[in-house]
Amino acid sequence: MKRRTVLAAAIAATVMGAGTMAQAQDSTMAQVRDNGVLRVGVTQAPPWYSKDIISGEWTGGLGVSMGKAMAETLGVEFEPVEVTWGTAVAALQADRIDLMFVLDATDARKEAVNFPETPLLYYSLAVLARDDLEITDWADLNSSDISVSVPQATSMDAFLTENAPNADIQRFPGNAEAIAAFQAGRVDAVTLFHPPLIAARQKLGSGQIIVPQPVESRPSSVAVRQESDPAFVNWVNEQIDGYYKSGQTQVWYEEFLSDFGLDPSKVPAIIRERL
Template identity: 25%
Template sequence: MKTLSNFTKKAAAVMLGLACFAQIVHADTLADIKARKKVLIAVDLGAPPFGMTNAKLEPQGSDVETARALAKDLGVELEIVQVTGPNRVPFLMTGKADMVIATFSITPERAKVISFTHPYGASQFVVAAPKGTAIKSLADLNGKRIAVVRGNMQDSLLTPLAPKGATIVRFDDDATVTAAVVSGQVDGLCTPNALAAAIARQNPSKGLETKFAIKDIPYAIGIRQNEPELQKWLNAWVDANTKNGRLGQIYQQWVGAPMPDLAQFAAK
């Protein structure tokens, strides 16, 4: 726990430093995007069905389609900047991306250094494991090895709740978490339900199934702080495309389930 605490403090210090740097070099990002006629959107391509590549190594998934729709409505070219969960904030704060569309869960810690738009989706975080693994609740994680992406929402949610006898095994991204589960290196994983379902479909012999849910968390587009024009445009875009069902259709197409009711997060 002490090591995790030290890691968290160091990570927070780094993010605060990046925030200060970004504010120094920051200009009007919306104007910059329009001037260069290209938007740089960070997407995690190792998190199916939200972001992934097809047989031709072309980006696809619900976040990819959301980014394409946004760029089209902005009237600019889209450049996808590939990221992993842990480097979404650094890529944003150092100007490698104009915004992040990568199931970026809204948390108080992240909101200290970046800004979020209105939610455009939500994830139910679950613990999943092979069918024969005796897990029904948090208490059953005692003596089990559970994989998470280091520093991501699943880490933040599960670590304080897990029993002392559980071992939280941290990996750098969803791809290495998946590999650990498939190879039997861990007993299970904590992840969004859609990603757990995607892993199960891709690896039917593992018999992966959801054991229990932890919490529903909204996710949004992440941008640098003090970008009122960009935030205003993005909020209007999210609201309009939530209302007309466009974002819901993209979610349904790739996730295979209806979009969660985002109204439950309106006051949060």
């Protein structure tokens, strides 16, 4: 009888241990603290993320600044992990990254990953087009004679597909590739939200930035892994809410613009109250 009791206790302990391990594996917050690393998805897309070409280090951009600040708050190391906008969700699901800044909370993405309640920032969809191209409305792009580049599998892609279905839409892995296609003259325009286009226009030295009518402004967010423990998504929500309300989000954005050689006062804000 005693042996059965001991055996039952051992089995119970094993089951409880397995349950605790499963819970730990399902907790991003616990994993980040245990590993001492916050893994942030990054992709070459100024002003959100910017890699130094010479050193290969991710040195600038709103997402880099915010990621470093959040890692410091947790007392862990900031670790950038390169992804694309189209592969960020899969990287979260595969436990390659812990979060990805500036990923819109679309209905499709909500099926695969979680988002905090508080928006990260706000921006408007815009077009960087040839100087001789006349664009006032989104309908002006809706022609097979006009080629437009856009990052694949993004909210920008979905909007352009719906509002300019007749355009020659050319899809690329990320912002950098979409902009490069415009720079090389392979497309007539590139569609992104306005902040990356401002940085691109500064670098290229040509092209016109247009916010077509009707203006499409929307919030962006931070994607995190789906899990039963809400600790991490709640913590991310608290952090970005504090950054937004204190104005720190806008400060990081303007710091990058200044370093990039742009006058922040002449660039649309990413705070809704100032758009």
